[in-house]
Amino acid sequence: MGFRAAVAGASGYAGGELLRILLGHPEIEVGALTAGGNAGTPLAQHQPHLIPLADRVLAETTPETLAGHDVVFLALPHGQSAAVAASLPDSTLVIDCGADFRLEDPADWERWYAGEHAGTWPYGLPELPGQRAQLRAARRIAVPGCYPTVSSLALLPAVAAGLVETQDIVIVAASGTSGAGKSPKPQLLGSEVMGAVSAYSVGGVHRHTPEIEQNLRRVTSDAVTVSFTPTLAPMPRGILATCTARVQAGVDTAAVRRAYADAWAGEAFLHLLPDGTWPSTAATAGANTVVAQVAVDERAGRMVAVAAMDNLAKGTAGGAVQCMNLALGLPETTGLTTIGLAP
Structure with missing residues (x-):
């Protein structure tokens, strides 16, 4: 496998969906899994459907734990991603599934989320006109809201x-x-x-x-x-x-x-x-x-x-992996399915 990815916030719904998709991705090795209050507990307690990772224990979300990965996904509550991202080197591809870096206007952030605006990253919606070129060159990506x-x-x-x-x-x-x-x-x-x-x-x-x-x-x-x-x-x-x-x-x-x-x-x-x-x-x-x-x-x-x-x-984890593929120079569809489940 070509790349190693960590997931911060692995016990939540977005983190679990990221792991489900990454487990089927041919170019990704799943690395560190971290959490906040659930650190120290087995992943199987929170994501019992992820059988290949059942024996993993969630680590604390620290710079040391996330270091050494090619990709770090942040599936954290709003307002927590900026500090974590700042601790990671520029060479690491960081993909934030939260809202911290989506908005371009600081006044919009202050009005709708309160607090200081952390900045704006390339927006992770490849289907926006002209957006794929930005994502292919990005090391920091803000995944859209669902x-x-x-x-x-x-x-x-x-x-x-x-x-x-x-x-x-x-x-x-x-x-x-x-x-x-x-x-x-x-x-x-x-x-x-x-x-x-x-x-x-x-x-x-x-x-x-x-x-x-x-x-x-x-x-x-x-x-x-x-x-x-x-x-x-x-x-x-x-x-x-x-x-x-x-x-x-x-x-x-x-x-x-x-x-x-x-x-x-x-x-x-x-x-x-x-x-x-x-x-x-x-x-x-x-x-x-x-x-x-x-x-x-x-x-x-x-x-x-x-x-x-x-x-x-598509609204969170799949969209994040789609952006990851572009940023890593992989075919955009790698590891992603268009086949749904019905009924």
Whole structure:
């Protein structure tokens, strides 16, 4: 195997998904596994599905433990990545799955996350126009949030082609409970989640809003305003995002479909579904894919783009490995599957 990778935060959902993918990667040897409060406990206690690593004991997240690796993945709570990354040499490829380095504007960080902005790293969404060149030269990469990944990809072709107005974009997205992390929370108890769908962070206060707007601004000179409402669905993983925007005069469903087909031509992980077929989260479980369908509601004058994605795979760990492949000079698809699990 060519490269050795460490995972900091290996006991969490993102860390577990990273390890699941890395175990099947032909060019990666899994090195150090670290944690915070779970340090000193066996990985099998937290990730029983990772049988090849069952005998590993989680170490503390220290510079000494992470030293000597070609790649270090940081699957840590927001605000903790900067100090760890600063202790690693510039030659180490560091991929942060948290929010610390995603936002370009320090004022956005201070408003949405509070505290001092740690800086901005190359943004780990290869499908953004021009982004692959940056990622191939990067030693530091900020993986997008899960909601921004699916929402941005669902909207970018229409925005880039000038088919929609950019100051009236509405996104309502349903996510599985793993998106909230592994820490116990009353609202995530089985008795609260089963048989129920609930909204949260309503009224334009979700932290992923500025990240979505930042991505869309990359492909348009127009001002961008997004109204984003997340909902919690009774499933462990997956996101279904319904994105709408007012269409420009004369734009119909056929024009929108052409724009998406052209934009996604040659993209291994982005799939425009056949006409009349609509996305399901089940089709993306475990896969590094985004599947989408588009239509124009002519009566309301709005484009509707619906996209499904696994929040832990393409939305976090799979996207991180995709970026790693680019930065290490490997084929972008190495170790990643487009095959989902259904039913």
